[in-house]
Amino acid sequence: QVHLQESGPGLVRPSETLSLTCSVSGYSITDGYYWGWIRQPPGKGLEWIAAAYHTGNSYFNPSLQSRATISVDTSNNQFSLTLRSVTAADTALYYCARLVAVTGSIDTWGQGPLVTVSS
Amino acid sequence: DIQMTQSPSTLSASVGDTVTITCRASENIRRWLAWYKQKPGKAPNLLITKASTLEAGVSSRFTGSGFGTEFTLTISSLQPDDFATYFCQQYDSYSPMWIFGQGTKVEVK
Numbered sequence: 511q512v513h514l515q516e517s518g519p520g521l522v523r524p525s526e527t528l529s530l531t532c533s534v535s536g537y538s539i540t541d542g543y544y545w546g547w548i549r550q551p552p553g554k555g556l557e558w559i560a561a562a563y564h565t566g567n568s569y570f571n572p573s574l575q576s577r578a579t580i581s582v583d584t585s586n587n588q589f590s591l592t593l594r595s596v597t598a599a600d601t602a603l604y605y606c607a608r609l610v611a612v613t614g615s616i617d618t619w620g621q622g623p624l625v626t627v628s629s
Numbered sequence: 630d631i632q633m634t635q636s637p638s639t640l641s642a643s644v645g646d647t648v649t650i651t652c653r654a655s656e657n658i659r660r661w662l663a664w665y666k667q668k669p670g671k672a673p674n675l676l677i678t679k680a681s682t683l684e685a686g687v688s689s690r691f692t693g694s695g696f697g698t699e700f701t702l703t704i705s706s707l708q709p710d711d712f713a714t715y716f717c718q719q720y721d722s723y724s725p726m727w728i729f730g731q732g733t734k735v736e737v738k
Contacts, residue, residue, distance in 0.1 A: 544725075556673065556716055558727040569725055572630065605672055609727065613679055614720025615663035616727065619672035 512537040514606050514620035522600075522627050528593040532606030532620060533586075540564045540584050544609035547580065547591045549602040550622065557602075561609050562589060596627045631655050633719050635730030641738040642707055650702045650733045652717035657697045661720040664693055664702045667732075668713050676715075677702065704735070712737055 518530035532545070539545055546561030560580040562568040568580050579592045593600060603622040610617050632655040642648050652662065660680040665673035675684050677693035680700055690711075692703045704711055717730040 546727075548727075555732045556718075556729040558729065561725070561727070571726065610678075611722070611725070613663070613682070614661045614722065614727070615675055615678040615718065616665075616673070617675050617684075619674075622672050 512608060512618050514608065514618060516604065516606050516620045516623050518623070518625070520623060520625060522596055522625060523629055524597055524627055525595055528596050528600065528604075528625055528627070529590065530592075530604055530606070530623075530625070531588055531590045533588045534608075535587070537608075539582060539587055539589065544569075544611060545582065545589045546607055546609050546616075548605045548607055548616070548619075549600075550605070551599075551602045552624070559593075559604075560591060598627050601625065601627045630726070631658060631719060631721060631728060633717060633728050633730040635717050635733055637733060638731065639734045639736060641736050643738045644707055644709060646707045647703065647705045648707060648735060649704075650715055650717075650735075652695075652700045652702075652730050654698045654700075654719055658719050658721075660696055661722065662693075662695065662700050663718045663720070664691075665716045665718065666711075666713050667716065673716060707735075711735060 513535045544561040547559040562580045577594045582589045605622040606620040608618040634653045662680045664677040667673040681693045714734045719728045
C-alpha cells in the first residue's frame with residue numbers, strides 16, 4: 511500500500527523560502543501518476559499548488575507559479591516543493607499527494623503538516 | 630480558468646436524513662469531477678471519481694451524479710461518521726490543473 515510522508519520545517523520566517531519533501535513508500539514514483547502538493551489554511555478550503563511527473567514535466571497553479579518549484583528525486587523515491595518569498599498568507603497544512611490522471615482525482619494523501627509563516 | 634462553486638457552505642442534518650450537495654462549474658467539464666470527505670485533523674478521503682464512480686470501500690449510501698456544469702453528491706441515511714466536510718474537485722486535463730470547490734460542512738442539526 512502506498513504511503514506518503516511529508517518532512518520539513520514547521521516554521522518559516524516571512525520573505526524566506528518554504529521547503530518540503532515527500533517520501534513515497536510502497537510504490538515507485540517512476541511507475542506512473544502525477545505527484546503533487548495541495549495546501550489548506552487552517553479552517554479553510556483546499557488549494558492545489560503543483561504537480562510533477564517523474565520525467566520532470568511540472569505544472570503549477572497560476573496563482574503560485576511565480577514562487578513555486580516542484581522537483582522529483584527518482585533515486586530516493588521522493589519529491590519536493592519550494593515556495594519562495596512566503597508571507598503569513600502561506601500558513602497552511604501542506605499535503606503531498608498522488609494524483610491520478612486517468613480519473614482526474616487524488617487518491618493518496620500525506621498527513622499534511624502545518625507550516626506557519628511567522629517572525 | 631474554470632471556477633467551481635459548491636453549495637451550501639453548511640448543511641444541518643440528523644442521523645437518517647438524506648442530504649444533497651451541489652457543485653457547479655463555470656464551463657463544461659464533462660465528467661471530470663471528484664468528491665472527497667474530510668474529517669477534522671485528517672487528510673481528505675476520495676469518495677467518487679468521474680462524477681459517479683464510487684471508490685472501492687466507499688459506502689453505497691454515497692451517490693454522485695451530473696455532467697457538464699452541474700453535479701451533485703447525495704448521502705442517504707446519514708450516519709454519525711458522515712458528519713464532515715465535503716469537497717468537490719475538477720480536473721482540467723489540458724493544463725493540467727486540479728481545482729477545488731469551497732467545501733460543504735455537514736453538521737448535526
